[in-house]
Amino acid sequence: xxxxxxxxxxxxxxxxxxxxxxxxxxxxxxxxxxxxxxxxxxxxxxxxxxxxxxxxxxxxxxxxxxxxxxxxxxxxxxxxxxxxxxxxxxxxxxxxxxxxxxxxxxx
DNA sequence: GGCCTGACTTTAG
DNA sequence: GCTAAAGCCAGGC
Numbered sequence: 001x002x003x004x005x006x007x008x009x010x011x012x013x014x015x016x017x018x019x020x021x022x023x024x025x026x027x028x029x030x031x032x033x034x035x036x037x038x039x040x041x042x043x044x045x046x047x048x049x050x051x052x053x054x055x056x057x058x059x060x061x062x063x064x065x066x067x068x069x070x071x072x073x074x075x076x077x078x079x080x081x082x083x084x085x086x087x088x089x090x091x092x093x094x095x096x097x098x099x100x101x102x103x104x105x106x107x
Numbered sequence: 108g109g110c111c112t113g114a115c116t117t118t119a120g
Numbered sequence: 121g122c123t124a125a126a127g128c129c130a131g132g133c
Contacts, residue, residue, distance in 0.1 A: 023115090024114075024115050025116050028115080028116080028129095033129080035117080035127045035128045036128040037115035038113070038127080040114085041113070041115055042112095042113065042129060044114055046130075046131070061117090067113095069114075
């Protein structure tokens, strides 16, 4: 098992299609540790490659935008997501319509 | 090499 | 519905 939790997180995060978003808990669970949502946030915050890891497609458990220490912060993040086609609800993401399901890839 | 912090989530009261 | 506490991983000092 060369795939560490970290690698799995990166893999899943990178697998998020355009116009969809995933939650930290979801990624953590897919990575093998449903309780390691914090670690996911860490990896997102310290993501080595923004091109490989669309951290802006990662939101809170209820679709709330969180984190993103980049310029513009959550505002820019929201804009990027909107541009990609993610459905927004006021300041949160409509997980009901834009939540990323890993099973969708396998289907 | 040990301790603390951090873009979180979930369960219990 | 809100507050409090525990659990995970990685990085910095």
